[in-house]
Amino acid sequence: MLLQGSGQRGIPTLGLPIAAPPGTRLVSGYTLRADRPVNTVHSFLLRAALGHSHLGAQLPTARLMPDLNLPANDALQARALAKRWATQDPHPSAIIARALRYFHDQPFYYTLNPPRLQGDITDRFLFDTRQGFCEDYASAFAVLMRAAGIPARIVVGYMGGSWNSTLHYFTVRDADAHAWVEVWLQGQGWVRVDPTAAVAASRIEAGAGATANGGLGLSTANQGWFPQWTRALRSGWDTAGYLWDTWVVAFGPAEQRALLHRLGLKADWGALARYLAISFGLLAAMGFVWTYWRQRPPVLPLDQRLYRRYLRRLKRHGLRPLPGEGALDFALRIGRHWPAHAQAALEVARRYHEVRYAPVGPGDSLAKRLAKLRKATTAPLTTSGTSGTSGTSGKAPNTTQKPDTAIR
Structure with missing residues (x-):
């Protein structure tokens, strides 16, 4: 590591x-x-x-007492709730399940910017604000467990990380820090429980990170070229940094002496440092370029590039395809909002379908179809005497004569 x-x-x-x-x-x-x-x-x-799995399975009662302690006059509501659960079903697994279900069913939210709590912070979090991050959930869960007579302790560490497919290693950052709870169960020892993971996915603040949503992140398959390019650039830089740290920064005296001995050289540390800096600097640069090249965004076919250019022109006027809306349906909707452009929009959709899906016959080459699509997508579309350029107003056509406005 x-x-x-x-x-x-x-x-x-x-x-x-x-x-x-x-x-x-x-x-x-x-x-x-x-x-x-x-x-x-x-x-x-x-x-x-x-x-x-059986860590600390056999522990004397005296060893567990510190993990049952609670301040005398704090969390009175939480104590009452936990004791009510223990009265209804004293089995530890049932109490743990009730606590996790409470976090899931009640309107708890995961957020990195919770309101500041004053006074009895446990009761205020559990019964008032119900907003917090992993440490808030771990602390409240540990209080509930101790109040129900189950030894509990908070554990901090990391969860998650990013995999580098070039050199096959994980990078774990401060952003992957996490807190959870370990409860002691008879015959099982210390068992991990993550109360943060019990929060409903719909109540997780956007951008909270993988540790908050249990790995249920958004897919990056449909993201644009810039996020993919940024991700590839960061991965390449991370690879270069890993090579530098491995072979230069963390290359300690013992490794240096072993290398010099194998090379038959004397302990000339200055020369060795210069040699390593140049050699592994080049190696790190090669690793950066290689990783970036492997993870570069894919180049789209020409027909898709032309059609996307056409969509960008329409987007500037407030028209864009709906989720799951095909090219032909989108063209029909354009025609309803811009009657003057109905024929042109249908022509673009038909040409795109021909190039993308129809088989190419001997008399109609792919190059010819692409030329037609290029001509259709680059021809100026005008908004002569019509309203509703945003695509959402639904107003009647304006009879007032206006200068034509080209969509470029």
């Missing part, structure tokens, strides 16, 4: 760490900490167990 400098000692791990690499140590809570703050890019070789 390549860890960027943060000035912190905490080291994220994938799963339960079972060994501490040099310069680190295992502390309580099955977490890994560095001996000193990580201020520069550092490389760690980690070993972790992924299938620790």
Whole structure:
């Protein structure tokens, strides 16, 4: 793992760490900490167990008491709600299900800009504002669990990340930070529960990120060329940065000595640094270009480019295809709003259908059809003596003579 400098000692791990690499140590809570703050890019070789389903399955009651404590006079409404659930069905799994259903059924919203809470913040969040992000949901859920007699603790870490298909690695950023809860169940130990994921998808603030919506992000298949180009550019830059960090920044003294020994060179650190900077700088640039080239936006066929140009001209006048509306239906709708252009719009739609879908006969080449489509889509369309140029007004034609306005 390549860890960027943060000035912190905490080291994220994938799963339960079972060994501490040099310069680190295992502390309580099955977490890994560095001996000193990580201020520069550092490389760690980690070993972790992924299938620790029975973590802490056998714990004495005294060890669990801190995970049941609550402030004396706080969250009185939350305590009453949790005790009512426990009275109706004392089984821990039933109480957990009731709490998650409460977050789902009640009008809770996930937002990165919740209102500021004063006083008893747990009760105000659960019964008043009902707006917050992952830490708010984790804190409130832990209070409900403890009030019902179930040991609970808040866990912070990361969820999500982006996959780099060029060099096959994940990039996890600060934006992927997340908070959830672990509850202790008899015979099972500490079990993860994410109360944020219980919020209905329709009540997740737009742009909240993958950690908020559980990975149910919007598809990028139908996005325009600019978002795809930006994404490819960012991926290429990330690849170049990864190569630089791997082979230059995180290339420590031990790796340097091993490389010099294999090359039969003396420990000339200045020469080695210059050699590495030039060589791996070129390698990083090649990786950037390669990744960008592989993920560049696809080039559309000529017929689609011509038709999209035609749609852009109409969009400036407020007319655009509806979701699921085909070219011919769109042309008919144009004719209803702009009767003077009905024939021209139908001609464009027919030519587009011919080029895109009809088989090309020996006497009607594809080049000839494309030429007809190009001529149809570039001919000036005018709004002579008509109203409703926005496509939505539905007013009767204006009889007042007006100068023709070309759609360009």
